Every structure is written in C-alpha cells, then in structure tokens.
Amino acid sequence: MDDSQLTRMFAALADPTRRDIVTRLAVSDATVGELADPYGMSIQAVSKHIKVLADAGLVTQRKDAQRRPCHLEAEVFDLMTKWIERYRQQAQERYERLDAVLAEMRGDKHLNQQRQQGAAS
Amino acid sequence: MDDSQLTRMFAALADPTRRDIVTRLAVSDATVGELADPYGMSIQAVSKHIKVLADAGLVTQRKDAQRRPCHLEAEVFDLMTKWIERYRQQAQERYERLDAVLAEMRGDKHLNQQRQQGAAS
DNA sequence: CATGTATTCAACCAATCGGTTGACAACAAC
DNA sequence: GTTGTTGTCAACCGATTGGTTGAATACATG
Numbered sequence: 001m002d003d004s005q006l007t008r009m010f011a012a013l014a015d016p017t018r019r020d021i022v023t024r025l026a027v028s029d030a031t032v033g034e035l036a037d038p039y040g041m042s043i044q045a046v047s048k049h050i051k052v053l054a055d056a057g058l059v060t061q062r063k064d065a066q067r068r069p070c071h072l073e074a075e076v077f078d079l080m081t082k083w084i085e086r087y088r089q090q091a092q093e094r095y096e097r098l099d100a101v102l103a104e105m106r107g108d109k110h111l112n113q114q115r116q117q118g119a120a121s
Numbered sequence: 122m123d124d125s126q127l128t129r130m131f132a133a134l135a136d137p138t139r140r141d142i143v144t145r146l147a148v149s150d151a152t153v154g155e156l157a158d159p160y161g162m163s164i165q166a167v168s169k170h171i172k173v174l175a176d177a178g179l180v181t182q183r184k185d186a187q188r189r190p191c192h193l194e195a196e197v198f199d200l201m202t203k204w205i206e207r208y209r210q211q212a213q214e215r216y217e218r219l220d221a222v223l224a225e226m227r228g229d230k231h232l233n234q235q236r237q238q239g240a241a242s
Numbered sequence: 243c244a245t246g247t248a249t250t251c252a253a254c255c256a257a258t259c260g261g262t263t264g265a266c267a268a269c270a271a272c
Numbered sequence: 273g274t275t276g277t278t279g280t281c282a283a284c285c286g287a288t289t290g291g292t293t294g295a296a297t298a299c300a301t302g
Binding site for chain 4: 243244245246247248250251252253254255256257258259260261262263264266267268269270271272
Binding site for chain 1: 267270
C-alpha cells in the first residue's frame, strides 16, 4: 500500500463535489455529462474531478463511443478503511489499557506495586 | 455528521506528515515539540499541522504548563470509517447484483426476457 | 524580576487547487 | 464530408495550502 496512493485517496475525498460523485456512482455507473448535470459548474470542471478520483484509483472509466462511463472501484475503499481502522483500534486499545490501569490504581493497589516503578510524581 | 466536518477530516489526513503524526499519537500522547522533533521542519509548521488535525476533531490538546500534549480522538475515526463503508458496501452489493444478473443472462434466459426491453443495440 | 522553554500568532512566499473559457479530438448520424 | 455530441487538454485566475521567519504569549526557575 503506497503512501502517495493513500494521499491521493484522502485528498480526492476531501472535496464535497467529489464525495457526492462517489455517492452517486455507488448507486450506478454514469457518464461524465450525467454526473455534471446537477452541479452548477462546467463539464470540464467535473471532468477534472473525475480525473482526480481516477488517479486515486477510486473510479475507472470505460469507453463507449464518445461516452466515458464512470465506475466506482469498491475494493480500493478497503485499503483506506484498513488504514483508518489500524490507528483507531490502536488508540482505542491504548485508551482501554489506560482505563484498566486507572481502575487498578483505585482498586487493586497490591497488584500495582510491581508496575509503579518510575511513574511516581 | 456534518459535511464540512467530513471535508476537514479527509483533508487533514491527505498530508503524509499529518498521517505520520496520527500514527505516532496512536502509540502515545506527545507534546508539540516531541512531535516536531523527527521532521525536517520548524516547530511552527508542526504546530500548524496539529491545528489542522484539531480542527478536524482528530486530535485534542490538554494544558500542562507551557506544554500542549496532543491526544488522538479514536472515536472520530469511526465516523469516517462509516462514511467510507456505506459507499463501499453499496457499490459492492451493486457489483454482486450485476454478477447475479449476468449469471441469469447466461443460464435462465426465459427469466430475462421480461427485463430486456430497451437494451438491444 | 530576568531568563529560558514551549507554543502560538502574523506576515510572507511559492506551489497547488478548484473553477473558468476556448480549442481540439473522437465518434455518430445525417 | 459536414454537423452535433461527448469529453479532454491548455492557459488562465483567485483562494488555499504548506512551508518559512520573527514577534508575542505563557509558564517555570534561578
């Protein structure tokens, strides 16, 4: 899992219009023109947004005459979810560990004495 | 779940330095100075990065004399994970549905005839 | 109180971003 | 082959971003 890939993914989803495009592509594939329709901006602008999503690997485009129907690549989201989950869990575990230590300090004083080496203030 | 909150979260994590800070804060809380140490940039720059993470709700800072120890807010990551998961699942389901339809088209021709209205090329 | 330490604020700068418009490429259809 | 449709490329513009340096703030300590 490339770091710059991760950067491109997060950056791609940091824009409301692009998140909205992702939302709509989750429902069904769509051409650039179809995607551009509801927004108050030029097709070129939307085309750029799609390019950003494509460079991030979140969207692919196939050819259909002049059309370029866009498709959401669901698997790639897994990578991002995994990245987030790693640190969420790590931080969560640490938090729970701290809770346990605090509980120990309140209740099981005798169990704690072995661990309380350098932390006395 | 605020849309601009989501924007700030994704934007915050779209920077490698900030992702690294998150990684390190998942292990343990740290002051601004401690966090700044390994990077080849000024403390002010790192202070700004932390502000971005704080504005996104990913990090909180408590007061300890001059120090401002930073703490990772694990729960907030859940919101982002949920956002991602929603569309990942939706797109995945659609993909599987498509697979089923294709299987139907190969095998159960008679069931398909009702659906093949306008798609003939 | 004066000094040193930890952090933030403010102004600045180059690079990137999100939008614009105009030109161009690829294809369908008449 | 000309016309209309769909989409991308290129140049441009103002706003934002990620960094810098210098000054200011807040606190601990001699």
